[in-house]
Amino acid sequence: MKKIVFLAVFAIVSLSAYSYTTATQNKDLQNALSVQYAKNISDASSKLQELDVAVKKTLLFDEGQGDLEAREDIWRLSSDIQQSVASLPLDQQFSTMWMNYLGRLGKFSKEGDERTDATEFHKVMDRASQNIESLSDQWSIATADMASGNLSMTEWQERLDGEKATFDWKGLSASIQQYTESDFPLTASESDALKKKELKHIKDPKVTKEEALSKFKKLFPDVSNQVIDTTDSKPGAAYPFYHIRFADQDSIGYIDITQKGGHILSFLTERPAGGGTMELESVRKRVETFLKDSGYTDVVYEEVRENDTAFHFVYTRVEPMHKAKVLSDTIQIKAAKEDGRILGLNAAEYIRKEQLKDQPMIKINWGTFFHNNVKVNNQELVYVENEHGIQRLAYSLTVTLEENGEIGTYIVLVDTETKDVIRTEKQA
Amino acid sequence: MNKTLRTMLIGFFFFVGIQLSLSTDSHAFTDRELAKGTKGDDVIELQARLQYIGFFKGKIDGNFGYQTYWALREFQEKYGMPIDGIAGSKTKKKLTSVSSYDKKFVMDNINSGKEFTHYGGKPLSSQVKGGTGGTTVKKTNTQVPPKYSEDDVKLIANAVYGESRGEPYEGQVAVAAVILNRIENPDFPNTVGGVIFQPGAFTAVSDGQIWLTPNDRAKEAVIDAMNGWDPSENAIYYFNPVTATSKWIWSRPQIKKIGMHIFCN
Structure with a gap:
């Protein structure tokens, strides 16, 4: 009996000690997290005030260094606040809206000198100034308890979830959405980009499910015998498509086909990988025969990447005007290493077919354009989207530069008319 | 004489040795x-x-x-x-x-x-310059587009495995694609880590399942997404309708359902 009592007491004491230690550890962790979040809230708050000042500063100038510095400050601060907001446990809708507003403010400020006249810029910044001031006030109220460390994580979470809500996050989200719409309405090029995303320019007639299935069977006879189901995309999809799922022998996968015109968006199959590796050239030939047979006749080989079980190929459309590659219109193919079979096709970008305009081409002396230790290895013409979302004809240059004994390779895209560097990409 | 002969013999064996080593090498490549x-x-x-x-x-x-x-x-x-x-x-x-x-x-x-x-x-x-031998993680030689790194593959594979290991392959590629879509979207952080560890963004981060070791399937799903596949058709959110607690997520325009997840904008 004594032994049992001793064991019971021992168990209770051990359990209590364990519970106490765990609870203390949890509390310590929560405290550490609360401190971290309080710091981020405090950072966001002080930078929001700085942002307010920077926006006001732009109202002082029409041009010159002062204006430039203020614009740079806005861009930097909005980016900093975005980072703080992203690291905080906030209402998801509010967080998304605010990130969007800050992104637009920063972009507008940075690009404003190229795209907007001074009067318009001042008008927008005047409105933004009022809105940021109001936002700053509401943010201080919403986060006061958390910033002062008076709130545990659980209590903060409960406030966000609405159970013990003391602040109208939904209302604040709606306000920011209003600010976004009034201060930074979509520009023409952004609207174009959205239209592109929605594939609205495809005027082809609607195909039926049966026609879509028939296309699938024609292109991929090996895997299309056992279709599980064919469903329509949901109403929120930017473009309507058929979603076909299949499980044929050891291959399981899907294919999405647009309802307008029956174009393939993407196809992907999973199957057990076998051994052996086919010669890259042989697989490439198989891929190119498949592309030709499938009607993708205006594309050229761009690059390949080998991974454990498959090669990933990239092909780019070539436009007829200048024979330039259209970098936004690509097709990706995944082919099995063991037998070259097509495991995946992604043509979502290709079927959007960018609208291209002709453009003057000035001759550029690369010898003076680049630093003297840069070597131009290759030059070709491409169409590429610039920062304003407009397709521009550009020289694509493969250049090398010695970097600490190694050779660094870069692809530099230079506008053929304005000589602007549209993009510089370091290559692996 | 003996000395000359010895030198010649050493020279001969050295030469043969070199030749043998090179001839073995010639069959080394595949x-x-x-x-x-x-x-x-x-x-x-x-x-x-x-x-x-x-x-x-x-x-x-x-x-x-x-x-x-x-x-x-x-x-x-x-x-x-x-x-x-x-x-x-x-x-x-x-x-x-x-x-x-x-x-x-x-x-x-x-x-x-x-x-x-x-x-x-x-x-x-x-x-040999550094490393401790045995404790260093071996690189897996993954080839992805230049804008991504092998560390990105690992982190997204962790998220994909933690979030969707029971889902069809298509669903796993779609989860990886959502993460990549968010990086490109101005409403989200612009790094892989920023997106994945954004508070409240992924359940696997909140419940610690992100630290499970991902399998090859999850890794391949990430590589396919990085190479351009997006079965979610440009989604930036997804949720499980059975377990979702947020009312707001139901207000997002839905694109398609894959496995247990609804993908939306």
């Missing part, structure tokens, strides 16, 4: 052509041999990228061969005849994650 974009042990050998004779100064990692390409072209130019940057049978034969390859040294160092070089004319033991 038969396949090596071009930009390929990877594997034969690319490791190609890089090591090019480094042995001073053409390749990059890291021996088994990925045939631009560093290897330029080095190979330079080699072909120097030895009067057609310059195409492709290691076919003739190029490999020539390279084998003028270089050496210590496979054990190279593979041991790669497997233990140590930094090393493989230059000729310098003791190999003095060319």
Whole structure:
């Protein structure tokens, strides 16, 4: 009996000690997290005030260094606040809206000198100034308890979830959405980009499910015998498509086909990988025969990447005007290493077919354009989207530069008319 | 006389030894052509041999990228061969005849994650730079578009495995695509870590399942997404309708359902 009592007491004491230690550890962790979040809230708050000042500063100038510095400050601060907001446990809708507003403010400020006249810029910044001031006030109220460390994580979470809500996050989200719409309405090029995303320019007639299935069977006879189901995309999809799922022998996968015109968006199959590796050239030939047979006749080989079980190929459309590659219109193919079979096709970008305009081409002396230790290895013409979302004809240059004994390779895209560097990409 | 004979014999055996070692090397490469974009042990050998004779100064990692390409072209130019940057049978034969390859040294160092070089004319033991051996994580030689890194693959694979390991492959690629779509979207952080660790963004982060070790399937799903596949059709959110607690998520425009997840904008 004594032994049992001793064991019971021992168990209770051990359990209590364990519970106490765990609870203390949890509390310590929560405290550490609360401190971290309080710091981020405090950072966001002080930078929001700085942002307010920077926006006001732009109202002082029409041009010159002062204006430039203020614009740079806005861009930097909005980016900093975005980072703080992203690291905080906030209402998801509010967080998304605010990130969007800050992104637009920063972009507008940075690009404003190229795209907007001074009067318009001042008008927008005047409105933004009022809105940021109001936002700053509401943010201080919403986060006061958390910033002062008076709130545990659980209590903060409960406030966000609405159970013990003391602040109208939904209302604040709606306000920011209003600010976004009034201060930074979509520009023409952004609207174009959205239209592109929605594939609205495809005027082809609607195909039926049966026609879509028939296309699938024609292109991929090996895997299309056992279709599980064919469903329509949901109403929120930017473009309507058929979603076909299949499980044929050891291959399981899907294919999405647009309802307008029956174009393939993407196809992907999973199957057990076998051994052996086919010669890259042989697989490439198989891929190119498949592309030709499938009607993708205006594309050229761009690059390949080998991974454990498959090669990933990239092909780019070539436009007829200048024979330039259209970098936004690509097709990706995944082919099995063991037998070259097509495991995946992604043509979502290709079927959007960018609208291209002709453009003057000035001759550029690369010898003076680049630093003297840069070597131009290759030059070709491409169409590429610039920062304003407009397709521009550009020289694509493969250049090398010695970097600490190694050779660094870069692809530099230079506008053929304005000589602007549209993009510089370091290559692996 | 004896001294001269001894010297000649030593010279003879040394010569035979060299020849034997080189003739063994000539069969080392596999038969396949090596071009930009390929990877594997034969690319490791190609890089090591090019480094042995001073053409390749990059890291021996088994990925045939631009560093290897330029080095190979330079080699072909120097030895009067057609310059195409492709290691076919003739190029490999020539390279084998003028270089050496210590496979054990190279593979041991790669497997233990140590930094090393493989230059000729310098003791190999003095060319090992760092690493602790055995504790360093071995790189997996994944080839992804230049804007992503192998660390990105690992982190997203963790998220995909933690979030959707019970889902069909298509659903796993879609989850990876949502993460990549968020990086491009101005409403979200612009880094892989920023997106994945955004508070409240992913359940697997909140409940710690992100730290489970992902399988090859999750990793392949990430590689497919990085190479352009997006079964979610541009979604930036997804949720499980059975477990979702947020009312707001139901207000998002829905695109499609894959497995247990609804993908939306």
